[in-house]
Amino acid sequence: MIPYKHEPFTDFSIEKNRTDYLEGLKTVEAYLGQDYPLIIGGERITTEDKIVSFNPSNKEELIGNVSKSSKELAEKAMQAADEAFKTWKKVKPEVRADVLMRAAAIVRRRKHEFSALLTKEAGKPWNEADADTAEAIDFMEYYARQMLRLKDGMPVESRPGEDNRYDYIPLGVGVVISPWNFAFAIMAGTTVAAMVAGNTVLLKPASTTPVVAYKFIEVLEEAGMPPGVVNYIPGPGSEVGDYLVDHANTRFISFTGSKEVGLRIAERSAKVNEGQVWMKRLIAEMGGKNTMVVDKEADLELAAQSIVKSAFGFSGQKCSAGSRAVIVEDVYDTVLERVIELTKELTIGDPTDQSNYMGPVIDGNSYNKIMSYIEIGKEEGRLVAGGDGDDSKGFFVNPTVFADLDPQARIMQEEIFGPVVGLMKAKDFDHAIEIANNTEYGLTGGVITNNRENLEKAREDFHVGNLYFNRGCTGAIVGYQSFGGFNMSGTDSKAGGPDYIGLHMQAKTTSEMY
Numbered sequence: 001m002i003p004y005k006h007e008p009f010t011d012f013s014i015e016k017n018r019t020d021y022l023e024g025l026k027t028v029e030a031y032l033g034q035d036y037p038l039i040i041g042g043e044r045i046t047t048e049d050k051i052v053s054f055n056p057s058n059k060e061e062l063i064g065n066v067s068k069s070s071k072e073l074a075e076k077a078m079q080a081a082d083e084a085f086k087t088w089k090k091v092k093p094e095v096r097a098d099v100l101m102r103a104a105a106i107v108r109r110r111k112h113e114f115s116a117l118l119t120k121e122a123g124k125p126w127n128e129a130d131a132d133t134a135e136a137i138d139f140m141e142y143y144a145r146q147m148l149r150l151k152d153g154m155p156v157e158s159r160p161g162e163d164n165r166y167d168y169i170p171l172g173v174g175v176v177i178s179p180w181n182f183a184f185a186i187m188a189g190t191t192v193a194a195m196v197a198g199n200t201v202l203l204k205p206a207s208t209t210p211v212v213a214y215k216f217i218e219v220l221e222e223a224g225m226p227p228g229v230v231n232y233i234p235g236p237g238s239e240v241g242d243y244l245v246d247h248a249n250t251r252f253i254s255f256t257g258s259k260e261v262g263l264r265i266a267e268r269s270a271k272v273n274e275g276q277v278w279m280k281r282l283i284a285e286m287g288g289k290n291t292m293v294v295d296k297e298a299d300l301e302l303a304a305q306s307i308v309k310s311a312f313g314f315s316g317q318k319c320s321a322g323s324r325a326v327i328v329e330d331v332y333d334t335v336l337e338r339v340i341e342l343t344k345e346l347t348i349g350d351p352t353d354q355s356n357y358m359g360p361v362i363d364g365n366s367y368n369k370i371m372s373y374i375e376i377g378k379e380e381g382r383l384v385a386g387g388d389g390d391d392s393k394g395f396f397v398n399p400t401v402f403a404d405l406d407p408q409a410r411i412m413q414e415e416i417f418g419p420v421v422g423l424m425k426a427k428d429f430d431h432a433i434e435i436a437n438n439t440e441y442g443l444t445g446g447v448i449t450n451n452r453e454n455l456e457k458a459r460e461d462f463h464v465g466n467l468y469f470n471r472g473c474t475g476a477i478v479g480y481q482s483f484g485g486f487n488m489s490g491t492d493s494k495a496g497g498p499d500y501i502g503l504h505m506q507a508k509t510t511s512e513m514y
C-alpha cells in the first residue's frame with residue numbers, strides 16, 4: 001500500500017503564505033482567551049484550578065484558561081475510558097479508521113487555523129507550524145491505512161484438521177502523555193495510533209500547549225468518535241501523570257518527552273500494583289543529542305547550511321535538532337566560518353511576523369535553562385556567535401555557536417533543547433563517527449560527504465535511529481522516514497512507520513480443530 005503523501009503546495013510565494021496565515025489568524029483571534037473544560041466520557045467538566053496558556057512571544061496574550069485535572073478527575077476519566085473500551089474494541093477496524101480519515105479531512109479544511117494557533121500557543125514560526133499541522137494530518141491518514149492492513153491479522157500456516165489464526169487485538173486503556181514542541185503532530189499522532197487500534201485513551205497534553213489539544217478532541221468528536229474513547233485531562237505531570245502511570249487499570253503508556261521523565265515513567269510503570277494483572281507496556285520517545293558529521297570530501301556550503309538549519313529550526317526545540325557538529329580537521333575552519341556567517345544572518349522575533357526565521361523559546365524555565373547552558377559553554381568552548389538573549393517581552397535566545405569543543409564537554413553531552421550548537425574537530429572520518437556515537441542518546445544524525453565508502457561506513461557504524469545523508473538531521477516524513485531513536489532516545493518505537501500500530505496491540509493465536 002502506498003502511504004499518503006501530503007500534497008505539496010502549488011504556490012510557494014510569500015504573498016500566498018501571508019494570505020493563508022492571516023486567514024488562519026482571524027479564526028484563532030476570535031477564540032483567544034476562552035475557557036476550556038476537561039472532556040471526560042464526552043462530558044465537559046470545568047474546574048476552579050486552571051492552566052493558563054499564554055503566548056511565549058509576548059508573555060501577555062492569553063491563549064486560553066484550561067481546566068486542570070486532579071487525581072479524582074483522572075480517576076473519573078479512567079472509569080470512563082474503561083467503560084468505553086467495552087464497546088470501542090468491538091467497533092470494526094474499518095469504522096475506527098474512518099473516524100481518523102474524517103478527522104484528517106476536517107483538519108485539512110482548518111489547516112491554516114491550526115497552524116496559526118501553533119504560532120500563538122507554541123511560538124512556532126509559520127513554516128514550522130504549517131509542517132506540524134501537515135504531519136498531524138499525515139499521521140491520521142497513515143495510521144488509518146496501517147490499521148486496515150492489520151485488521152485481518154497475519155497469515156500463518158494451517159495443518160490438515162487444524163485451522164490456525166494470528167489476530168491483533170487491542171490492549172485496553174492507554175495513557176498518552178505528549179510534549180509541547182510538536183504540540184499538534186505528536187499529540188494527535190500518538191493519540192490516534194492508540195485509538196485506531198481499538199484502545200481507549202487518557203490524553204495528558206503538555207501544560208504549555210493544552211488549547212491545541214482541546215481543539216483536536218473537538219475534531220475527533222465531529223469526526224464521529226464516541227464519548228470516552230479519548231478523554232482530555234490536562235494537568236501537572238507530577239500529579240496526574242504519576243497517578244495514571246501507577247494506575248492498576250492502565251494497560252500501556254505512550255510517552256513523548258524528556259529522558260528524565262521517560263525514565264521515571266519506565267521505573268513506575270514496571271511496578272505491579274494491587275489489582276493489576278498485566279505488565280504495562282511502555283512506548284517512549286525521548287530526547288536527543290544529535291550530530292552533523294562533515295567529511296573532508298563534501299559540499300561545504302551544503303554542510304554549513306545543514307548545520308545551521310538543523311540547529312536553529314524552531315529555535316533548536318526539536319528532539320531531532322542537530323546540537324553538535326563534528327568536522328574533519330582539513331575543512332573545519334572553512335565550515336566554521338560559513339556557519340558563523342549564516343547564523344548571523346538569521347532573524348529572530350515574533351513568529352507572527354513571517355520574516356522572522358526564529359521565534360521565542362517556550363517559557364521562562366526553558367529560557368533560564370538554555371541561558372545557563374550558554375554560560376557553561378563559555379567555560380567549555382569558544383563562543384563565536386550569539387550567546388545572549390532577551391526575556392523582557394518574550395523568551396528570545398539568539399542563535400548561539402560554540403567552537404573547538406571537547407566531545408566530553410557538558411554542552412556536547414546534555415540535551416539543551418534550545419538554539420545552541422557546538423562544533424568539534426575530528427582527525428579523520430572514522431574519528432568523526434566515533435565522536436558522533438559518543439553520547440547516551442541515539443536519535444538522529446546527518447553526514448555530509450561525497451565519498452561513497454565513508455557514506456557506507458556511516459550507514460553501518462553511526463548508531464542512530466534516523467540517519468540522513470547530505471541533508472540536515474531534522475524533518476522526518478510520516479510513512480517515508482519513520483521516526484524513533486536508540487539508547488536513551490526511547491524504546492525504538494518508530495512513529496509513522498509500519499510497526500507502530502502493532503505496538504498498541506497484542507497478537508492472539510487461535511487454533512480450531514475441524
Ligand SMILES: NC(=O)c1ccc[n+]([C@@H]2O[C@H](COP(=O)([O-])OP(=O)(O)OC[C@H]3O[C@@H](n4cnc5c(N)ncnc54)[C@H](O)[C@@H]3O)[C@@H](O)[C@H]2O)c1
Nearest residue numbers: 178179180205206237238241242257258261285286287319
Ligand atoms: N523522541 C521524540 O520523538 C521526541 C519528540 C518530541 C520531543 N521529545 C523530547 O521531549 C522533550 C521536550 O518536551 P517537554 O519539555 O514537554 O518534555 P517533558 O518530559 O518535560 O514533558 C513531556 C510530558 O510529560 C509530562 N510529565 C512531566 N512529568 C511527568 C510525570 N512525572 N509523569 C507523567 N508525565 C509527566 C509533561 O507534563 C508533558 O506532558 C525533549 O527532551 C525532546 O527531545 C522527543
